[in-house]
Amino acid sequence: MAHSAIRWVIKQYQDDIFIMSNKQSHTFEKPFVTEDGATIPDPTIAYQTWGKLNPERDNVILVCHALTGNTSVDKWFKGIFGPNNALDPKKHFIICPNVLGSCYGSSGPKSINPETGEPYRANFPKVTIRDIVRSQQQLLDELNINGIKLVIGGSMGGMQALEWCITDERPKSAVLIGMGEKHSPWAIGISHTQRQAIYNDPNWNDGFYSEENPPKDGLALARMIAMNSYRHPSDFDKKFGRRVQDEQSQYEVESYLNYQGQKLVNRFDAVSYVRLTEAMDSHDIRRSRPRIQETLSALTIPITVVGIDSDMLYPAEECRELANLLPNGRYEEISSPHGHDAFLIEFGQLNSIVKSLQSELSEQAV
Structure with missing residues (x-):
């Protein structure tokens, strides 16, 4: 085999290693207590990763999924995932946790209640976006992740990403897509x-x-x-x-x-x-936060809020208003006839928006 062909095979193998996903789950030793005071014993969070952590354990992109989503970012975000895209496993350690309350491996209504030996069903407690984020924070603590280059999410994923920025010092930037500061009465x-x-x-x-x-x-x-x-x-x-x-x-x-x-x-x-x-209905950054303006004033990391011009569920104006609330907020808009679902369709525009933010941060780091 020619040397050039051998090099191509080796490179292809290395690329495949980086892109290969790693599905895992973690069960915590301590019970999880929700905002409402309900207890979930033996809480489990399923997650999926791609790429490798650097020695500082901070080359992380955290992806938060939407309502019925799962951890397979390489499938539902495929247009911005992969070599030379915004979510590049060769450059970053990409992680996506399945949310608490879902049915894709994390503790939820289909999980077995240890007190009864039967599925929780409706006995599974109500959770909030903040509960979901706290469970994710505990997971990243267990994984000894020290920093997050970017947290990104659309719809319910954007709500999680925003709470990450408010409640955790690890995110260094964020992209929030198709959501606002609260779930509106319409939604x-x-x-x-x-x-x-x-x-x-x-x-x-x-x-x-x-x-x-x-x-x-x-x-x-x-x-x-x-x-x-x-x-x-x-x-x-x-x-x-x-x-x-x-x-x-x-x-x-x-x-x-x-x-x-x-x-x-x-x-x-x-x-x-x-x-x-x-x-999702619980999403409201002002809820139980009488000093929200002080909290937001301290939130100086660059956050790009992305609206969709045809979104009827989370109108672009709500996204623009959220960007204006943030000290280092920026507003970008996807032009599309597809409505709210455009964040899972218009990958060319989204990739450009995210990579622009990443390039800016790279220039600042030099």
Whole structure:
């Protein structure tokens, strides 16, 4: 084999080693106590990492996922993940924890309650965004992570990233996408209607349903409601129009929503959906913080808040207002017809925004 070919094989192997994911979980020795005072014994946080920690253990990018997301950043953030992108495992140690209350490995409603030997279901306590972040902070403490170059998240992930900046000294920069300083009444109302859809499913049984008969119809309907809020009317006009599927005699948009509902039912838990929408409703940086202005004044790290011009769930104006509250806040806007979901679609624009912040920080460090 020619030397150039050998070098290419070695380089490809090294690249693959860096990009290879490492799925893990950590169970804490001490119980976790929520803001409301509920106790979760033997709390577990699942997480996934890529890349290697440097000797200082501070070359970290922390990615916070959205409502029904998981730790697989390389899949749902694939457009900004990988060599020469904003999330580059060859340059950074990338970590994504699964949130408390979810159903992808962290303690949540599907976990076994040690007191009963049965799944928690509705006995799993309510958690807040701050609870979720505190559990993540404990995980990074256990991993001896000393610094975070960047914390980034969209939607519920952005809420977590903002709380990280407020409550922890490790983040050195942040990118917050598609969210504001609080969950607005409009957003809470949409969450409420989704939960009501779940509650009204005959199989809900006050949240103590069986594994064989979960409230599938209610969860599917909740997802359909959410999908309408994640997109923009013009996006639906362009994608579906008033076209009808002949074989089903239904509008294409109806078929699309039915598909999205069923898709979520096959991978997510109904009580987790309830608990995490409740956590999103709890998001308000002013809650229980009478001296929030002093707190924000001390928050001098560069934070880029990204709005989406077609976002109906978290309008761009809310994102701009949040950026104006932050001493070193900057506002950027994604132009897209796709509504709130644009942060998982418009990767070219997002990659450019994040890399611009990273370049600025690199220049300052020289």
